[in-house]
Structures are given as structure tokens and as C-alpha cells.
Amino acid sequence: MTSVLYDAPGPVTRRRERIGSVVGAVVVLALAFLALRYAAGRGVFQADHWDVLHNPPKGQSAADVWRSILVRGLGATLRAAAVAAPLALVLGLVLALWRTTRLRWLRVPAVAVVEVFRGLPVLLMMLVGTLALGMDPFGGVVFGLVVYNMAIFAEILRAGLAALPKGQAEAASAIGLSRWQSLRHVLLPQAVRMMLPSLVAQLVVLLKDSSLGFIVSYPELLKAIQNNGQYFGNRYFVALFVVGAGTYLAVNLSLSAFARWLSRRTGARAGAVGDPAGLALVASRPSRRRATRARP
Amino acid sequence: MDLIVDNASTYLDGFAVTARLTAYSAVAALAVGLVMAALRIAPLRSLRVVAAAxxxxxxxxxxxxxxxxxVLVAPQFGILPPLGFWTAVACLALYTSAFVAEAVRSGINGVGVGQAEAARSIGLTFGQVLREVVLPQAVRSTVPPLINVLIALTKNTSVAAGFxxxxxxxxxRRLSTANAGDPWVLVGVAVCYLVxxxxxxxxxxxxxxxxxxxx
Structure with missing residues (x-):
């Protein structure tokens, strides 16, 4: 497991570790039990806190509740992500290619765009969309997601291109391919394949960031949860939250697992899955290590 | 443009709040994250599982x-976090600590196994291995990712605006609404972040x- 720090344990150490592990587990379980008992004491587990999921009050049907959460709420979340992701990918690709231009001064705008937009909060860009550019909430959410993620995608692709062995470009031009041809047929396919795990991991970030739509009043998953809670009564917030958080975790963890699987398949280092976190600010140094290591 | 100059003090107030949010959450996230990273590399399996989860x-x-x-669910448990600054710090610290833990853990695991083996084979104790060999190398590969985590934290403080x-x-947002969506208002905010x-x-x-x- 963590062989860097420890020798392979002998029988005595193994026993000691097992005992410690059991003690740790008991402590953790005891804490969890106390927390659950406290929650139960507040009535959180009583049926009337959960019936919104199967037999909601106010004459609504359970199907309506689930439809409002999973179809309309999650649907809106996925719609924003589905519109933003391809746009961001295309623009990111354009920016990444732009940065490969040989003339230094021609590169400047692309560099500036990438550096500026990945240094800004997504929420700010969404507000720029809705308040300054007069878009509707959906437009604002998509705008914010696209502008931020295109910068990140551009960085990822650039890192991928930079990490290719120099011989690839040299060989391509040696057989007479033009710059564009060598990019299209030789360099990009390799770079994209190498960076595929990071690209998929960035999709997790994008999906997570779509929840910022909650703040700019885009009716996505969290908003649907909140609306249901406010309509049926505050006591249902726990049940509804469990559904909302569970949905996010299910979608994001499967995307993360997909990214990890991809990175294993493409032979990149394990744990190379980028950043399911949205904390991404890739440093701008081209290196293989940077290219494959998990970003913060 | 004049808008930014006229409202300079408002911007400064906002900037100060962002800076304080970032600073407090960073300290807390580093502390919690280090503990979690330690648990994740501890030889005790159950603690590893908990920290990993x-x-x-x-x-x-x-x-x-x-x-x-x-803000909305904790009150149902009878916990009433006051809406505002410290709740935001708690949320940001909680969230960021996971990334700190991950950065530290991958830094330590990134040190070659041979390094520690060599250190042990020349007779260094566990403490010495850690102090003299593993940590100096781990810190080097941990600090840049940690800075990136802090940058992300700085940007993430903006979520507090929604709460x-x-x-x-x-x-x-306030200035923009008050000035009919003048784009320069948000440009000013953007500059503050980029700084x-x-x-x-x-x-x-x-x-x-x-x-x-x-x-």
C-alpha cells in the first residue's frame, strides 16, 4: 500500500496493525453511531420526513416529485453541460492550436485568453453572461462554463502536444507533411489520446460547476431540490438532499471511474485522473509529468 | 471605467472579504487536509478507508x-450555522481539505520506493527516513500542486456570494445591478481576482x- 514509508511488516507488526485497525474502526463506527442517534433524536429518520419521496403531501404524486428532480432538475443540469462541453472543447482546441503558431506575437492573444479565463471564478463569468451581456440564466450558465473550460481544455491539449516526443513532429515534416497536416494526422491524435483521461476528468469539473447555476437562478438539480423543499416543507430537506447529493455523486463518480479506466487503458500513470474537483488551474509548463499527474 | 474609480472603496471592501475568506479557509483546509493525508498513508486499514471515502x-x-x-439541510439536524462569513469558511475549508489531502498524499507516494529502502538499509530510523529522505523530496513535489489548490480556493470563495x-x-453583482449591467463593473471584479x-x-x-x- 504505502510501501514508501514502511518495510513489509512482519507477523508482530501485522498483528499490531490489525489491532490498531480494529480499534480505529470501532472509534469511527462509534462516532457514526452517535451522529446517527443524534439525528434520530431530532426526528430526521421518522417516516414523515421521508414520505415526500414515495407519498408526498399536498395532493402531489411521488412521480411528480421525482420528475421535477430527475427529469427537470437533472435534465437542466445535463443540458447545460451537454451544450457547454462540446463548445468548450472546440474553442479549447482552437486556442491550443493557436498557441502552436510559430510567430510569437501571434500567439499572444491565445495565451492571454487562456491565462485570464482560467484565473477567474466560473460564477463571475456566469454573472458576466447574465448581468452584463443580458443573457437568460441558461445562456449565462453555458457562457460561464464554456469560457472557463475552453481555457482549461486548451491547457490540457497544449500540455499533450508539448509532451509528445520531438521526433514525431520532425518525422512528420521529414516525410513532407505540412504543419497543418502533421498536426492533424500525427500530433493531435496522439495528444488527444494521451490527454483523454484529463479531458474526461475535466468534464466532471464542468458538471460540478453547472451547479453554480443555482446561484444565478437557473432551475437545475439543486434548485429543483430547493423548490421541492420549500413547497413541501423544510422537514423534507434531508430526504431531498440525500437524493440530490446521491445523484451528483452517482454521475460524477461514474465519470471519474471512466476517466480512471481510460487512463489505465491508455497506459498513463495510475492516479493520473485529472481533477474531478473543479479546482483546476493547470500550471503552464509543458512537461510529461504535468500532463499526466492529477491536478489539484 | 469611471465606475471602478468611483467605487474603489466598495471594491476594496469586497477584496478584503475575499482575502479573509481565502486566508481562514486555507489555514483550516491545510490543517484538516494534512490530517486526512496522514490517515490515508497510515498503516491502519480502517482509517485509510475512512480518509479515502x-x-x-x-x-x-x-x-x-x-x-x-x-445553509438549508443542517438546520434540520438542529444545527443552525449563522448565515455568512464563518459558515462560508467552514464550507470552503471542508471542500478544499479533500484536495489538500490528495496533493499531499500523491506527493509522498511520488517519492521513489527505492529512496526509503536505501535510507532504511543504511540504518536510518523511521523518523530519520521521514525527516531526512522522504519529506524533503515530498515537499518539493507537493508545494506547487498545493499552490494550485490555493488558487482554486481563491476562485471558489466566489460561491459564498450565492449564500x-x-x-x-x-x-x-450589487454594483452591476445598481448600474444597469455596465460591463466595466465586472471587469473590475475580474481584475481583482487576476491580481x-x-x-x-x-x-x-x-x-x-x-x-x-x-x-
């Missing part, structure tokens, strides 16, 4: 959801280049 769940949860929990904290983005994020990004890059060493 903590990190994985938080890393795959939107920050907005963490805020949502604190009644008037930091930079909250300030920008923090771009230098930190450059620092991370240069540090990474400086401490790069062959393995």
Missing part, C-alpha cells in the same frame, strides 16, 4: 452542494521549475 466524496461533490447542506456573503463577486490568481500561478510554475529534479 472522505476525500473521494468531497472531490466529487460540487462546492455549491456543500454550501446548500450547511449571503458580500465578497468580490457579491460586490460586483491574486495570476501571480500565484506564476509562483507555482516557477517553483515547480526550480524544484524539478530527475527521478
Amino acid at each position: 472522505y476525500v473521494e466524496v468531497l472531490r466529487n461533490t460540487p462546492l455549491t452542494l456543500v454550501f446548500f447542506f450547511m 449571503a456573503v458580500v465578497e468580490l463577486v457579491g460586490t460586483g 491574486i490568481t495570476i501571480p500565484m500561478g506564476l509562483l507555482a510554475t516557477s517553483l515547480e521549475r526550480r524544484v524539478a529534479f530527475a527521478r
Whole structure:
């Protein structure tokens, strides 16, 4: 497991570790039990806190509740992500290619765009969309997601291109391919394949960031949860939250697992899955290590 | 343009709140994250599992959801976090600690196994191995990612704007609404963020280049 720090344990150490592990587990379980008992004491587990999921009050049907959460709420979340992701990918690709231009001064705008937009909060860009550019909430959410993620995608692709062995470009031009041809047929396919795990991991970030739509009043998953809670009564917030958080975790963890699987398949280092976190600010140094290591 | 100059003090107030949010959450996140990283590399399996679950769940949860929990769900448990600054610090610290833990853990695990083996084979004790060999190398490969985590934290403080904290983005939203969506208002906010994020990004890059060493 963590062989860097420890020798392979002998029988005595193994026993000691097992005992410690059991003690740790008991402590953790005891804490969890106390927390659950406290929650139960507040009535959180009583049926009337959960019936919104199967037999909601106010004459609504359970199907309506689930439809409002999973179809309309999650649907809106996925719609924003589905519109933003391809746009961001295309623009990111354009920016990444732009940065490969040989003339230094021609590169400047692309560099500036990438550096500026990945240094800004997504929420700010969404507000720029809705308040300054007069878009509707959906437009604002998509705008914010696209502008931020295109910068990140551009960085990822650039890192991928930079990490290719120099011989690839040299060989391509040696057989007479033009710059564009060598990019299209030789360099990009390799770079994209190498960076595929990071690209998929960035999709997790994008999906997570779509929840910022909650703040700019885009009716996505969290908003649907909140609306249901406010309509049926505050006591249902726990049940509804469990559904909302569970949905996010299910979608994001499967995307993360997909990214990890991809990175294993493409032979990149394990744990190379980028950043399911949205904390991404890739440093701008081209290196293989940077290219494959998990970003913060 | 004049708008920014006229409202300079409002911007400064927002900037100060963002800076304080970042600073407090960073300290707390570093502390919690270090503990979690230690648990994740501890030889005790059960603690490893707990820490791994903590990190994985938080890393795959939107920050907005963490805020949502604190503000709307926690009261159902009888916990009434006062809406505002300190609740935001708690949410940001909780969320960021997962990324700190991950950065530290991958830094330590990134040290070659041979390094520690060599150190042990010349008779260094566990403490010496850690102090003299593993940690000096781990710190080098941990600091640049940690700076990137802090940059992300700086940007993430903006989520607090949606939960009644008037930091930079909250300030920008107010000024923007008051000035009929004048685009310069938000440009001003953007500049304030870039003042923090771009230098930190450059620092991370240069540090990474400086401490790069062959393995």
C-alpha cells in the first residue's frame, strides 16, 4: 500500500496493525453511531420526513416529485453541460492550436485568453453572461462554463502536444507533411489520446460547476431540490438532499471511474485522473509529468 | 471605467472579504487536509478507508452542494450555522481539505520506493527516513500542486456570494445591478481576482521549475 514509508511488516507488526485497525474502526463506527442517534433524536429518520419521496403531501404524486428532480432538475443540469462541453472543447482546441503558431506575437492573444479565463471564478463569468451581456440564466450558465473550460481544455491539449516526443513532429515534416497536416494526422491524435483521461476528468469539473447555476437562478438539480423543499416543507430537506447529493455523486463518480479506466487503458500513470474537483488551474509548463499527474 | 474609480472603496471592501475568506479557509483546509493525508498513508486499514471515502466524496461533490447542506439541510439536524462569513469558511475549508489531502498524499507516494529502502538499509530510523529522505523530496513535489489548490480556493470563495456573503463577486453583482449591467463593473471584479490568481500561478510554475529534479 504505502510501501514508501514502511518495510513489509512482519507477523508482530501485522498483528499490531490489525489491532490498531480494529480499534480505529470501532472509534469511527462509534462516532457514526452517535451522529446517527443524534439525528434520530431530532426526528430526521421518522417516516414523515421521508414520505415526500414515495407519498408526498399536498395532493402531489411521488412521480411528480421525482420528475421535477430527475427529469427537470437533472435534465437542466445535463443540458447545460451537454451544450457547454462540446463548445468548450472546440474553442479549447482552437486556442491550443493557436498557441502552436510559430510567430510569437501571434500567439499572444491565445495565451492571454487562456491565462485570464482560467484565473477567474466560473460564477463571475456566469454573472458576466447574465448581468452584463443580458443573457437568460441558461445562456449565462453555458457562457460561464464554456469560457472557463475552453481555457482549461486548451491547457490540457497544449500540455499533450508539448509532451509528445520531438521526433514525431520532425518525422512528420521529414516525410513532407505540412504543419497543418502533421498536426492533424500525427500530433493531435496522439495528444488527444494521451490527454483523454484529463479531458474526461475535466468534464466532471464542468458538471460540478453547472451547479453554480443555482446561484444565478437557473432551475437545475439543486434548485429543483430547493423548490421541492420549500413547497413541501423544510422537514423534507434531508430526504431531498440525500437524493440530490446521491445523484451528483452517482454521475460524477461514474465519470471519474471512466476517466480512471481510460487512463489505465491508455497506459498513463495510475492516479493520473485529472481533477474531478473543479479546482483546476493547470500550471503552464509543458512537461510529461504535468500532463499526466492529477491536478489539484 | 469611471465606475471602478468611483467605487474603489466598495471594491476594496469586497477584496478584503475575499482575502479573509481565502486566508481562514486555507489555514483550516491545510490543517484538516494534512490530517486526512496522514490517515490515508497510515498503516491502519480502517482509517485509510475512512480518509479515502472522505476525500473521494468531497472531490466529487460540487462546492455549491456543500454550501446548500450547511445553509438549508443542517438546520434540520438542529444545527443552525449563522448565515455568512464563518459558515462560508467552514464550507470552503471542508471542500478544499479533500484536495489538500490528495496533493499531499500523491506527493509522498511520488517519492521513489527505492529512496526509503536505501535510507532504511543504511540504518536510518523511521523518523530519520521521514525527516531526512522522504519529506524533503515530498515537499518539493507537493508545494506547487498545493499552490494550485490555493488558487482554486481563491476562485471558489466566489460561491459564498450565492449564500449571503458580500465578497468580490457579491460586490460586483450589487454594483452591476445598481448600474444597469455596465460591463466595466465586472471587469473590475475580474481584475481583482487576476491580481491574486495570476501571480500565484506564476509562483507555482516557477517553483515547480526550480524544484524539478530527475527521478
